[in-house]
Amino acid sequence: STERTLILIKPDGVRRGLVGEILRRVEAKGYTLTSVELRTAADDLLAAHYAEHEGKPFYAPLVEFMGSGPALAAIAEGNRVIEGFRALAGATDPTAALPGTIRGDLGRDWGLKVQQNLVHGSDSVESAEREIGLWFPGR
Ligand code: CMP
Numbered sequence: 001s002t003e004r005t006l007i008l009i010k011p012d013g014v015r016r017g018l019v020g021e022i023l024r025r026v027e028a029k030g031y032t033l034t035s036v037e038l039r040t041a042a043d044d045l046l047a048a049h050y051a052e053h054e055g056k057p058f059y060a061p062l063v064e065f066m067g068s069g070p071a072l073a074a075i076a077e078g079n080r081v082i083e084g085f086r087a088l089a090g091a092t093d094p095t096a097a098l099p100g101t102i103r104g105d106l107g108r109d110w111g112l113k114v115q116q117n118l119v120h121g122s123d124s125v126e127s128a129e130r131e132i133g134l135w136f137p138g139r
Helices: 011-015 019-028 043-049 059-066 081-089 102-106 125-135
Strands: 002-009 032-039 071-079 119-121
Touching: 002 019, 002 081, 002 125, 011 019, 011 059, 011 071, 019 032, 019 071, 019 081, 019 102, 043 059, 043 125, 071 081, 081 102, 081 119
Parallel strands: none
Antiparallel strands: 002 071, 002 119, 032 071
């Protein structure tokens, strides 16, 4: 069925000039972008977005990295887009992500304490609606 998902191009993707390449893959797959915004996320937004990871060893560096520069937030719509975008993105760890995926083709393993893995995609209908509400209030 038709779903919506929140896609983030993280600061590493924006810094490396991969916005066009990543959005091209999303659109080529047939998904529709209905909202797109570039901005540096504030700490309170990131704390809410990553609430489930609070207390994990990578939480503080993750929030610091995610707020380190502009990220692109987008709402994508399409049939089974939540699963579909996660398949496009590939595994969380860019070294393990398969060729053909965004992280597998474009992601680099910097050997840092947080995965700088270019993109985020919501993992369920519930988290998609929650995350869209945080990044795009009212949409
Ligand atoms: P994301 O989909 O944005 O959700 C949580 C993020 O935390 C994840 O992508 C990675 O950037 C990061 N992450 C997840 N697991 C780990 C881990 N084991 N070590 C470091 N970073 C992680």
